Amino acid sequence: MHNAEKIVVIGDLHYTERADSERAALWHPNGIPRLLAAAGRVARDSGATLALQIGDLVGGEESDGVAAHEALIAGAMDRLESALPGVSLAVVPGNHDTRGEGGPEAWAHNVPPANRAIPLGDDALILLDSNTPDETFAALPRLLLETADCRCLFIAVHHPVIPCYYGLSYRSLFLGEPERDAERLEALRLLAERHAIVLCGHVHTNGFIDWHGVGGRIVQVHVSSLWDGLEPALRETISTSDGYGRFYEREGRADAAAFFASFRNGLAAYQHFEGAGFALVKLCPDALSVDFFGGADSSRPLLTLPIDGNEDWRIVD
Numbered sequence: 001m002h003n004a005e006k007i008v009v010i011g012d013l014h015y016t017e018r019a020d021s022e023r024a025a026l027w028h029p030n031g032i033p034r035l036l037a038a039a040g041r042v043a044r045d046s047g048a049t050l051a052l053q054i055g056d057l058v059g060g061e062e063s064d065g066v067a068a069h070e071a072l073i074a075g076a077m078d079r080l081e082s083a084l085p086g087v088s089l090a091v092v093p094g095n096h097d098t099r100g101e102g103g104p105e106a107w108a109h110n111v112p113p114a115n116r117a118i119p120l121g122d123d124a125l126i127l128l129d130s131n132t133p134d135e136t137f138a139a140l141p142r143l144l145l146e147t148a149d150c151r152c153l154f155i156a157v158h159h160p161v162i163p164c165y166y167g168l169s170y171r172s173l174f175l176g177e178p179e180r181d182a183e184r185l186e187a188l189r190l191l192a193e194r195h196a197i198v199l200c201g202h203v204h205t206n207g208f209i210d211w212h213g214v215g216g217r218i219v220q221v222h223v224s225s226l227w228d229g230l231e232p233a234l235r236e237t238i239s240t241s242d243g244y245g246r247f248y249e250r251e252g253r254a255d256a257a258a259f260f261a262s263f264r265n266g267l268a269a270y271q272h273f274e275g276a277g278f279a280l281v282k283l284c285p286d287a288l289s290v291d292f293f294g295g296a297d298s299s300r301p302l303l304t305l306p307i308d309g310n311e312d313w314r315i316v317d
């Protein structure tokens with residue numbers, strides 16, 4: 001008998017304890033702490049038993065040595081655990097988590113390693129380390145084999161696998177460097193074959209992609225929790241599939257425009273919006289929905305993103 005899976009997804013946090021950090025203001029009492037408290041209420045009210053923090057837990061470049069970095073990790077984990085009592089916490093590493101002197105050692109000593117699978121009833125969640133792309137790519141077939149019998153496969157990875165970033169580093173993806181294109185396409189194929197639901201961060205925006213390509217389908221949800229506390233989050237909005245990547249055409253950046261265009265025809269759904277919040281991913285026996293929460297005091301989703309039409313599962317509101 002399948003149990004409903006509910007995962008609270010917390011985005012990039014860049015936790016800092018340095019008052020002179022440019023991100024220190026995000027951690028004032030009405031900023032990210034309020035958002036985490038709201039995530040805790042949503043977890044409690046929905047019955048979610050798992051929270052996923054999607055990397056860039058800490059602003060590691062601001063620490064100085066292993067002990068300082070460990071204190072930063074401990075501080076961030078304490079904030080999460082206090083806000084989400086009774087909820088299991090899974091974390092994948094982001095590019096800022098292991099920055100700074102002693103960062104890699106502090107992370108390895110204090111956070112369970114990624115590149116492992118967590119069973120979720122009939123489903124499974126694979127945690128990937130996108131900071132070590134060669135090792136992670138090598139581990140992917142084993143992880144997929146371990147989860148071959150699951151009904152629905154979630155992938156947690158800091159860097160997106162489908163491009164969704166409008167900025168300078170348009171290839172800021174898992175295996176995104178041009179010299180890794182063969183591996184990147186193979187990883188896409190492996191995930192699409194499993195109709196994976198990718199939960200990611202890194203891009204400091206929120207959104208949702210349903211992409212059909214390389215013989216399968218990938219649903220990708222990207223989440224940011226860098227709430228600035230100045231106004232209700234998840235402001236501005238919303239892109240359409242046809243608008244996907246047009247930014248680069250307008251900017252006259254041919255390489256980036258072509259890269260995004262190569263994904264555009266496969267988009268069954270695409271939404272991308274500014275601001276910050278958290279998400280509740282709900283997988284029920286016959287349906288999946290993703291609720292985005294933005295206002296830190298909100299107990300109701302600001303936006304629910306549905307998708308239909310899949311032979312294995314379908315996403316509805």
Ligand SMILES: [Fe+2]
Nearest residue numbers: 012056096202
């Ligand atoms: Fe980040």
